[in-house]
Amino acid sequence: MSDDAPAPTAPLDEPPVEAGDDDELRAADGRVPGRRGKATRQKLLACTASMLADTSYRELKVVDIARGAGTSPATFYQYFPDVEAAILVLAEELSIDGAALADLVVEGTWRGKGSYDAALTVVDGFLTFWDRHRPVLRVLDLLSEEGDQRFYKVRSRLLNKLTRALADALIEAQRDKAPPIDPMAQVGVVVAMLSNVARHRYGFEFWGIKGDDTRPSMARILAWVVSGQKPATGA
Amino acid sequence: MSDDAPAPTAPLDEPPVEAGDDDELRAADGRVPGRRGKATRQKLLACTASMLADTSYRELKVVDIARGAGTSPATFYQYFPDVEAAILVLAEELSIDGAALADLVVEGTWRGKGSYDAALTVVDGFLTFWDRHRPVLRVLDLLSEEGDQRFYKVRSRLLNKLTRALADALIEAQRDKAPPIDPMAQVGVVVAMLSNVARHRYGFEFWGIKGDDTRPSMARILAWVVSGQKPATGA
DNA sequence: GCAGGGGGCTGACGGACCGTCAGATCCAGC
DNA sequence: GCTGGATCTGACGGTCCGTCAGCCCCCTGC
Secondary structure, eight states: OOOOOOOTTOOOOOOSSOOOSSSSOOOTTSOOOOHHHHHHHHHHHHHHHHHHHSSOGGGOOHHHHHHHTTSOHHHHHHHOSSHHHHHHHHHHHHHHHHHHHHHHHHHSOOSGGGHHHHHHHHHHHHHHHHHHTHHHHHHHHHHHHTTOHHHHHHHHHHHHHHHHHHHHHHHHHTSSSOOSSOHHHHHHHHHHHHHHHHHTHHHHHHTTOOTTTHHHHHHHHHHHHHHSSOOOOOO | OOOOOOOTTOOOOOOSSOOOSSSSOOOTTSOOOOHHHHHHHHHHHHHHHHHHHSSOGGGOOHHHHHHHTTSOHHHHHHHOSSHHHHHHHHHHHHHHHHHHHHHHHHHSOOSGGGHHHHHHHHHHHHHHHHHHTHHHHHHHHHHHHTTOHHHHHHHHHHHHHHHHHHHHHHHHHTTTSOOSSOHHHHHHHHHHHHHHHHHTHHHHHHTTOOTTTHHHHHHHHHHHHHHSSOOOOOO
């Protein structure tokens, strides 16, 4: 739909506020919520998040969320058109925390021997981020996979910051060589690796991969791709 | 649940038939379906697959499947406990086609210069496989993500063959060096990359990555990880 | 401190879909 | 043609959804 495909390394850091018809928060009937209204809205959000932590998305009922927040289903619909809208708000809040990942990239040194350490820092940061927000990220993945454009956009923006930062690091680290392949494509596939491993991390150890060897594996690849040189693996 | 965590490189190729209490196919009421019954069951499966191609999973109704197959909802429940069970059968049928991917690995040469070509063959095979079976694979990912053990198992088995084959190739290609990291972990993360890129392939080009640079990117990484040497990139 | 207005909340309802019966229908085999 | 089992289905109770109209309570102005 939106044709704002940006140039590969453009910054494009719009603030994560939603750009609606009106910049004011609106309830279902068009009224602007007051103090009390905002409080229940927040309580509903918190309750949604906490239920998501130990309930599969498909068996998440509006009535449960509402009752859990000490209110009624009709009230829920006062503030959100559906459950997904509430989760979307939760997902957008993630952007702030996710931006810190890009900072990890900028702070690291990607030329020479330091690249592996920088990569491991990013890998660990990513895994930690994913673990902390697993419930929301799970449905974020779920719904963007289902073709929901709203979620797809949030997901893209979330990973985009990190990907762009890595692409910039690659360009900087390999500035003397002419890169044969689009830097965004190179680091994009690595980010895909990161996110998929983070998703299925539990499954990995289930099926015969010992301990935490996935971490150095990914760090090695990341360091190699960004720096362009075989990294000195911290054996 | 099942504690059959195998040694990293054990074959473990059980045939993809389901190992139930009885080796016979059963309907809901416990009877063995006859000729006519099997035909409608098959028609229901086909209809499920075709609806999945252009309907999101969440809006896939049993009544639609049943009507599409020219029968009634009650009949559907005669053969499948729920929609997921039908999709699970579809997913299991994929195993056969998926096994061919492992063959691609075995046939390739992973030492020296040939490694990049071998890797590109595997990458393309993987992407083709994913594109061909996208509707079913989408739901397979979806439901295993949701914690459904049945789907998780099928998904693991599907990727396991390929992963093991790659791990074996790695061990063979790097037999003179002592590998610092578990080979399964090394290739496992690459397979994670492959599957996640295959999933979001459309999104990649949407967001500013030109043409098909993801293919060589992944091939380069795959070749490097398996062979242990910087591959000669087919510029 | 009290009355009025409006923001906030809810019971209750129609509708969609689910999963399950008991009974109708079909099809061999005699 | 008749019969018994295999196959199919209409119809139902139940759950959840999303939406009203109307009630309650807070808060403001006097």
